[in-house]
Amino acid sequence: MVGFRRLIACGVLGALVTFSALADKPLAKPTILTNPLKYLKSVPLGQLTMDEAMAVLGLPDKTSEVGGKTYLSFELGEGYGKREFVYEFSDGKLTDVRYHDSGPYNGSAASALQSDKKQ
DSSP: HHHHHHHHHHHHHHHHHHHHHHHOOOOOOOOOOOHHHHHHHHTTTTTTTTTHHHHHOOOOOOOEEEEEEEEEEEEEEGGGGGGGEEEEETTTEEEEEEEOOOEEEEESEEEHHHHTTTT
């Protein structure tokens, strides 16, 4: 019984450490209702590792590696309402997030890196 309590205590402590580490590096999991431009401006580029991002975002729908960079793709919605957020990692850190939607007006696209440069 004591071993079980220690196991639970360790698990809770581990979760608290993970969440406290992420508290100063805010990243939210986008939904179909997320305002993409606001979201892209709020992404903490260069601060999160892939493991930290996946702890918040969950498992990606697609993963690819090109030119030393890793891309995690998360798809929301369907058809004309389909949105995609692609997180780019270089040297283990989040370097950009790209957004694309397949809307009825030929879609739209944006990048956290580009929105950061405009400020």
